[in-house]
Amino acid sequence: xxxxxxxxxxxxxxxxPVILLALPAVIYLLVVYAYPLLWLLMKSFIGPAxxxxxxxxxxxxxxxxxxxxxxxxxxxxxxxxxxFLIGYPAAFALARAGALVQIVMxxxxxxxxxxxxxxxxxxxxxxxxxxxxxxxxxxxxxxxDDPQRLLFTETGLVLGAANIFLPFMIxxxxxxxxxxxxRLSEAGATLGATPFYSFAHVTLPLTLPGIVSGVAFxxxxxxxxxxxxxxLIGDRFQTLATLTGRSFLLMRNEQLGSTTAVIxxxxxxxxxxxxxxxxxxxxxxT
Amino acid sequence: MTKITTVSFTRRTIMAAAGAATATLAxxxxxxxxxxxxVVGGAASHKSFVEQIVAPAVEKKFGCxxxxxxxxxxxxxxxxxxxxxxxxxxxxxxxxxxxxxxVSEGLLEKLTPEKVPNLKLLKAGTIHMDGMWCNxxxxxLGIAYNPKVMPAAPTSWAQIYDPKYKGRIILPSLQNTEGLxxxxxxxxxxxxxxxxxxxxxxxxxxxxxxxxKPNLLTVYTQMxxxxxxxxxxxxxxxxxxxxxxxxxxxxxxxxxxxxxxxxGIFSMPSGVALVKGAPQPELGAGYVDVMLSVxxxxxxxxxTNSLPTNKDAxxxxxxxxxxxxxxxxxxxxxANRGEWVKRWDREMAL
Numbered sequence: 113x114x115x116x117x118x119x120x121x122x123x124x125x126x127x128x129p130v131i132l133l134a135l136p137a138v139i140y141l142l143v144v145y146a147y148p149l150l151w152l153l154m155k156s157f158i159g160p161a162x163x164x165x166x167x168x169x170x171x172x173x174x175x176x177x178x179x180x181x182x183x184x185x186x187x188x189x190x191x192x193x194x195x196f197l198i199g200y201p202a203a204f205a206l207a208r209a210g211a212l213v214q215i216v217m218x219x220x221x222x223x224x225x226x227x228x229x230x231x232x233x234x235x236x237x238x239x240x241x242x243x244x245x246x247x248x249x250x251x252x253x254x255x256x257d258d259p260q261r262l263l264f265t266e267t268g269l270v271l272g273a274a275n276i277f278l279p280f281m282i283x284x285x286x287x288x289x290x291x292x293x294x295r296l297s298e299a300g301a302t303l304g305a306t307p308f309y310s311f312a313h314v315t316l317p318l319t320l321p322g323i324v325s326g327v328a329f330x331x332x333x334x335x336x337x338x339x340x341x342x343x344l345i346g347d348r349f350q351t352l353a354t355l356t357g358r359s360f361l362l363m364r365n366e367q368l369g370s371t372t373a374v375i376x377x378x379x380x381x382x383x384x385x386x387x388x389x390x391x392x393x394x395x396x397x398t
Numbered sequence: 399m400t401k402i403t404t405v406s407f408t409r410r411t412i413m414a415a416a417g418a419a420t421a422t423l424a425x426x427x428x429x430x431x432x433x434x435x436x437v438v439g440g441a442a443s444h445k446s447f448v449e450q451i452v453a454p455a456v457e458k459k460f461g462c463x464x465x466x467x468x469x470x471x472x473x474x475x476x477x478x479x480x481x482x483x484x485x486x487x488x489x490x491x492x493x494x495x496x497x498x499x500x501v502s503e504g505l506l507e508k509l510t511p512e513k514v515p516n517l518k519l520l521k522a523g524t525i526h527m528d529g530m531w532c533n534x535x536x537x538x539l540g541i542a543y544n545p546k547v548m549p550a551a552p553t554s555w556a557q558i559y560d561p562k563y564k565g566r567i568i569l570p571s572l573q574n575t576e577g578l579x580x581x582x583x584x585x586x587x588x589x590x591x592x593x594x595x596x597x598x599x600x601x602x603x604x605x606x607x608x609x610x611k612p613n614l615l616t617v618y619t620q621m622x623x624x625x626x627x628x629x630x631x632x633x634x635x636x637x638x639x640x641x642x643x644x645x646x647x648x649x650x651x652x653x654x655x656x657x658x659x660x661x662g663i664f665s666m667p668s669g670v671a672l673v674k675g676a677p678q679p680e681l682g683a684g685y686v687d688v689m690l691s692v693x694x695x696x697x698x699x700x701x702t703n704s705l706p707t708n709k710d711a712x713x714x715x716x717x718x719x720x721x722x723x724x725x726x727x728x729x730x731x732x733a734n735r736g737e738w739v740k741r742w743d744r745e746m747a748l
Contacts, residue, residue, distance in 0.1 A: 237627070
């Protein structure tokens with residue numbers, strides 16, 4: 113609802129000189145991102161005897177690689193879902209909190225970003241081990257009979273990765289929620305809407321842009337994470353990103369590495385663009 | 399007017415800058431004409447022992463300057479490939495698996511006893527491919543364990559398969575060089591063949607190796623993580639572990655020790671070679687010769703918790719003296735590793 117309004121104020125965005133402000137960013141991204149990316153894409157399509165699709169055909173025809181694709185997407189989906197379920201309410205709390213509490217919350221969300229994934233993954237290693245906090249808690253609550261290890265399991269990986277990516281879910285949603293006038297829900301209530309109805313028909317559609325960017329951030333980061341799985345689940349669980357890393361760093365097989373990178377990129381872009389489109393459609397229809 | 403001034407000013411500046419640059423660039427050349435330089439490429443982790451032990455001995459003997467460039471084995475290989483017509487490295491210190499492509503691309507110069515007299519003092523099995531490179535150290539692979547949770551040291555490589563260690567065993571990935579030892583030992587345990595023969599029977603190796611899966615805590619690619627788990631007591635054993643690393647941790651007070659199993663230990667490849675077409679070839683050979691000398695070998699072995707390759711050098715205290723040391727056929731590894739890693743991915747997966 114808000115998005116089209118921007119377009120109508122600038123009838124021909126290309127003639128607006130403001131567009132020039134993007135120039136430094138565009139040049140920077142072209143040189144250090146688009147060009148190498150293109151070079152990478154080309155590597156996987158060019159064989160010793162000219163253009164080829166052979167790397168893709170041999171990749172697709174190996175059932176193990178489909179398992180790797182499955183691993184990658186499944187873990188990314190769980191991480192995104194988990195981040196959404198705990199990040200969405202947190203974003204509301206953050207947006208509606210008083211000034212001081214809000215500052216404390218923002219700092220505690222943003223500051224951990226400066227620690228880096230390696231340190232956090234090491235910390236999770238301690239939390240998730242057999243005598244770690246999670247295991248002790250679950251045994252104490254009677255959920256588990258015996259202490260168990262979550263480290264080096266898929267659940268452990270999802271828990272750890274969700275922690276690392278959570279700020280990227282909370283912040284975009286928060287930035288949208290704080291713009292929503294709280295009186296809208298009150299207005300809905302005066303008109304007889306139940307809290308659930310006004311959430312589903314007023315609040316949720318309004319926060320959709322935040323959800324879309326949060327999901328896009330978290331999904332694309334978790335689909336391509338490399339250090340976190342290598343520390344939290346190890347070599348026995350391959351994803352497209354770990355296969356790519358190994359092809360370049362160990363096997364020096366640039367073609368295989370480029371192939372898996374292109375497949376990863378295609379899947380990630382397709383899913384992010386697809387879900388954005390779907391979300392906008394759903395949002396528009398309400 | 400202004401324009402002209404600007405131009406002449408700029409030109410003058412450029413001239414001055416160029417002059418200064420020439421002088422700066424020329425200075426080291428004048429210096430190096432006085433003291434000869436020999437550039438050695440190696441791994442970043444070699445830096446401390448090269449600069450503290452090897453370089454001073456070489457510099458003293460030949461009155462030259464040793465410049466050490468520490469990166470990674472593969473980077474050294476690339477440096478040699480890119481400078482094929484104008485090499486600047488005289489000596490390279492790389493892992494044996496990387497020596498093989500270097501040999502096949504004709505980047506290395508053969509070591510001979512005429513150029514490197516100390517070559518004659520090396521242990522059997524440490525000179526490779528007819529002298530294309532030799533080993534200057536043998537860090538060895540055994541089983542690292544945590545004495546707090548395992549008061550009795552492991553005595554056999556077969557112990558890691560014992561069901562009582564469910565979820566307690568840490569293995570290196572097959573992409574880590576130290577990971578290959580498990581594959582070869584599994585073949586030996588399964589077939590009973592001598593190691594030289596067993597290490598070719600990779601099919602038997604995998605059939606044995608998959609039986610360890612219930613015991614696995616993890617398969618690591620990042621070594622510090624493996625030691626972290628071991629020291630915390632979450633893992634009981636790292637099979638196989640590099641002596642240098644395990645004993646370093648032990649020396650710093652961590653609950654880590656390394657055992658020499660009865661089937662023997664593996665030597666890790668630490669190779670040194672001369673670069674073909676290198677500058678200062680006689681100094682390069684001199685560097686290798688000094689590195690292999692009894693004095694330097696004794697000091698190197700002690701500093702790195704490894705075995706010396708010079709048979710007259712002192713074996714540091716705490717090192718195995720009469721263990722069987724298995725050597726690895728690196729050419730066979732180089733030819734097949736890609737396939738092994740593929741199979742490992744499939745069969746060892748969670």
